[in-house]
Amino acid sequence: MIELRDARKVYADGHVALRGLSLRVEAASTVALLGPSGCGKTTTLKLINRLVIPTAGSILVNGQDVSVVDAVQLRRGIGYVVQEAGLFPHRTAEENVEVVPQLLAWPAARRRQRSAELFALVGLDYAQHGPRYPAELSGGQRQRVGLARALAADPPLVLMDEPFGALDPLTRRRLQREFIELKGRLRKTVVLVTHDVEEAFLLADMVAVLADGDLVQLGTPNEIRAAPVSDFVASFLGV
Amino acid sequence: MKEISTKLKAKRCKPELRIGVGLALRFQLVAFSLAAALSSRVVAQAAAPTVVVGAKNFTEGAILAELMAQVIERNAGAHVERRYNLAGTQVAFEALRAGGIDLYAEYTGTGLRDILGDASPVESAAQAFARVSQAFAQHYDLMWLAPFGFNNTYVLMMRDDRAQALGINMLTDLAAHPLRYGMSHEFLERADGMPGLRRVYDLNVAALVGMEHDLAYGALAQGAIDVSDGYSTDAKIVTQHLAVPRDDKHFFPPYEGAPLLRRDLVTRLPAVVDALSLLAGRIDDETMRRLNHQVEGENRSPAEVAATFLRALGLSDTAVDVQTRARSLLGVLWQRRWITLDLVRWHVVLTGSAELLACLVAIPLGIGASRRPRLATAALGGAGVLQTVPSIALLAFMLPVFGIGARPAIAALFLYGLLPILRNTVTGLRGIDQRIIEVGLGLGMTPGQLLRQVELPLAAPVILAGVRTSTVINIGTATLAAFIGAGGLGDPIVTGLTVTDVNLILSGALPAALLAVLADGMLAGVEKWATPRGLRVNANGEW
Numbered sequence: 001m002i003e004l005r006d007a008r009k010v011y012a013d014g015h016v017a018l019r020g021l022s023l024r025v026e027a028a029s030t031v032a033l034l035g036p037s038g039c040g041k042t043t044t045l046k047l048i049n050r051l052v053i054p055t056a057g058s059i060l061v062n063g064q065d066v067s068v069v070d071a072v073q074l075r076r077g078i079g080y081v082v083q084e085a086g087l088f089p090h091r092t093a094e095e096n097v098e099v100v101p102q103l104l105a106w107p108a109a110r111r112r113q114r115s116a117e118l119f120a121l122v123g124l125d126y127a128q129h130g131p132r133y134p135a136e137l138s139g140g141q142r143q144r145v146g147l148a149r150a151l152a153a154d155p156p157l158v159l160m161d162e163p164f165g166a167l168d169p170l171t172r173r174r175l176q177r178e179f180i181e182l183k184g185r186l187r188k189t190v191v192l193v194t195h196d197v198e199e200a201f202l203l204a205d206m207v208a209v210l211a212d213g214d215l216v217q218l219g220t221p222n223e224i225r226a227a228p229v230s231d232f233v234a235s236f237l238g239v
Numbered sequence: 240m241k242e243i244s245t246k247l248k249a250k251r252c253k254p255e256l257r258i259g260v261g262l263a264l265r266f267q268l269v270a271f272s273l274a275a276a277l278s279s280r281v282v283a284q285a286a287a288p289t290v291v292v293g294a295k296n297f298t299e300g301a302i303l304a305e306l307m308a309q310v311i312e313r314n315a316g317a318h319v320e321r322r323y324n325l326a327g328t329q330v331a332f333e334a335l336r337a338g339g340i341d342l343y344a345e346y347t348g349t350g351l352r353d354i355l356g357d358a359s360p361v362e363s364a365a366q367a368f369a370r371v372s373q374a375f376a377q378h379y380d381l382m383w384l385a386p387f388g389f390n391n392t393y394v395l396m397m398r399d400d401r402a403q404a405l406g407i408n409m410l411t412d413l414a415a416h417p418l419r420y421g422m423s424h425e426f427l428e429r430a431d432g433m434p435g436l437r438r439v440y441d442l443n444v445a446a447l448v449g450m451e452h453d454l455a456y457g458a459l460a461q462g463a464i465d466v467s468d469g470y471s472t473d474a475k476i477v478t479q480h481l482a483v484p485r486d487d488k489h490f491f492p493p494y495e496g497a498p499l500l501r502r503d504l505v506t507r508l509p510a511v512v513d514a515l516s517l518l519a520g521r522i523d524d525e526t527m528r529r530l531n532h533q534v535e536g537e538n539r540s541p542a543e544v545a546a547t548f549l550r551a552l553g554l555s556d557t558a559v560d561v562q563t564r565a566r567s568l569l570g571v572l573w574q575r576r577w578i579t580l581d582l583v584r585w586h587v588v589l590t591g592s593a594e595l596l597a598c599l600v601a602i603p604l605g606i607g608a609s610r611r612p613r614l615a616t617a618a619l620g621g622a623g624v625l626q627t628v629p630s631i632a633l634l635a636f637m638l639p640v641f642g643i644g645a646r647p648a649i650a651a652l653f654l655y656g657l658l659p660i661l662r663n664t665v666t667g668l669r670g671i672d673q674r675i676i677e678v679g680l681g682l683g684m685t686p687g688q689l690l691r692q693v694e695l696p697l698a699a700p701v702i703l704a705g706v707r708t709s710t711v712i713n714i715g716t717a718t719l720a721a722f723i724g725a726g727g728l729g730d731p732i733v734t735g736l737t738v739t740d741v742n743l744i745l746s747g748a749l750p751a752a753l754l755a756v757l758a759d760g761m762l763a764g765v766e767k768w769a770t771p772r773g774l775r776v777n778a779n780g781e782w
Binding site: 080082099135149 | 684
C-alpha cells in the first residue's frame, strides 16, 4: 500500500530530519510512527501526501511513485487529520466536513447526505453540531469533525498527525476507543503519528519507533514490548 | 465647446496660492507636457471666436485676468474661457507658448529675470519693457501690450512701529541691526532674491527662516520675525500697518504688470488688442493695492471687483451685483452649501477612484509578496519610500506624466494609498495559522483554491483595515490636490489661505474631516461584515 524507500530529508536550514528511512505499510493496517519530538515522524507522514519533498529516496503509494503523480489528485485520495483538528475557523462544522466533496464537485444533495452519515459515524448530531463554527465546539467535538472531514470522500488511506494530542485524558480515551471500533469497521490504511507510547500500542497493528531521523525498530506492539532492540527503545517505552 | 465651458464651471472654486521655488522648479519639468495637454483644448475650439485667458495662482493674477476677460467680452465680441490658478510663472508661460492659453498678465521683471534669465542691471521701467518686448517677440513669438500702470516689485516689509523704533527708512539702514528674516521659499532660492540682497545691502542676519508667504504676515504681527519679503501692491501692507523701506540701491528690477499674449491671437482677433489697450495705464500702485484689498480684505470675488472697477472707469455700464462672502462661519457654510456639496462629491470621486486603483494593485501585489519574502521587502520598501515623499511633492511629480487636473491627483493618491493596503495584505496573509494552510493543501486544495477559500476570507478583516486606514489618510491628503488644479475640498482651503479667510478654510476643512469620519465608520462596518462569522463567535461548545 505505502512504501518508503531509503527516504532522506534535509531541510533548507541544514537540519537532517530523515537519514534514509525504509518502511512498508500494508493495506488496511494501522501503523504508528512513534518517537520523541524531532525524531522525524511528522516529516515521514508528510512525505506520503507530498507536503514534504524528499531530498533522496522514493515514496510509493499503491505502487506509484508520488513524485510523478499530480499532488492535488494524490491528496484528495488521502485523508488528513492533524492535532486540534486544524478546522477552518471561518467554516461551520458541516462546511468543514464537505471541503473535499466540494473540491471534487459533488452535487449538494450528495454532499449533505454524506455529511449526515459522517456526523453519525463520528458520534455527532448533524442538526445540532453541523451549523456550529469550530469556536463553538469543544476540543473533542472539533477532533471528531476533523476525523469526519478526513473520511468524507471515503479515501482508502488516512494520515493522522497527533490526532488526540491536545485532548484531556478522559476525552482522549473515549475517542481512542471509538477509533478502534471505526478502524475495524472501515478497514482503512492508517498512518498515525504519536509520541504517546500507550496510544501507539493501543491503536496500531504495527509500531515504527523512530529516533533522530532513523527507524530503530519495527514490529507489532507485542514484539516490541517483548524485545526492544536497544536501551534507547527500552527506556523510551518504559519497559 | 459648450461641454468644455460647463466643465470649467464645475471647477469654479480653484486654489490661489504661491508655491515655493522647490515646487516651481519641479513645474519646469512639467511645463512641456502641461502645455501639450492644454493645447489640445485649443485645437478643439479653433473655429469659434474664443479667447482663453490664463492667470497665475494669486489674487492679483486673478483680478487682472478678470479685468482683461471682461473688457475682451465687452469690447472685442469674443467668448472668453477662464483658465485660472495656474501654478506659477513656468506653468503659465509654457501654457501660453504651447497655445493652451492665449494671454495672461505677466510682470516685466519676471519676464526679464525668470523667463529670459537676463540678470543685467535695469535702468528704468521703460527699459525693462523694451527689453522684454524685443526678446519675447524674437524668441517666443509673444507680444507684450502696454503695461497697466503699476509696478509690483519686491519689497521688504517690517512692522511700522518696529521700523520707526530702529529708524529704518531705506534698505541701507538694515545693515546696522541684527534682524530676524522670514522669507518666502521662492525669495530665498532666487539669485535675485535673498542671496543678492544680502550681498548688495550687507544685511545683518540674526536668523533666517523660509516660510509660506501668507503666513509671514502673522509672524510679523506677532513679532516672531522682523523682516519678510512682499510685493508692493500687496493690500496687506496697508491693512497690517507695515512699513516698506525704500530700495535705495535699486536692487529690485521694475515689475510692471502687462498683458502678455500670443501673436496669432493678434492676427486672429485684432479687436482683442484694442480692447486690452483700454486698460493701459489705468491702474496705479494705489489702485492695484485697493483692488487686491477688495478681494482679500472685503471678501469679494475677483470677477465682481473687476466689474465694479470697469464700471467706475466708464468701460462698462452693466450693473454689478455686489455680493460679499458672509462673515460668520455658519453664514459661509450656508452660503456655500451647494458648492460644498459639489466639492464633496468631487472629493469622493478623487479619493474613491484612487482607493479602488490602490486595492486593485496592492492586494494582488500583497498576495504575491506574502509568498516571496524578497518581493515583500522590495514592495513594502518601495511603498514605504513613496510614503515619505511629501504629499505636495508627490503631486508635483505626477504633473509631467499626467498634466494638470484630476488624473495626476488620482495617480498621487493612488501611490499614497498603496502602503497601508499592501502592508495589511502581507501581514494578514502571513498571520494565518500555518497548520490551517497545511491542512488545506493536505486535503487537496490547489494554491488558488486555498487562497480564495481559506486565506483571503481569513485575512479579509486585516486587509480591509488597511483599506480603511488608506482611505481615511487619503481623504485628508486629497485636499492638497487643489494645488494642481484637481479641485475637491482643498479648493476653499487653499483659497482661504491666500485671502486669510479662516471661515473659508473651515468651509473646506470641516466637510473634509466629516467625510473622513464618515468613511472611517462605514469602512469599519464593512470590515465587521467581512469578518467571517466563525471568527466572531464565542466558544460555548459542549462535550
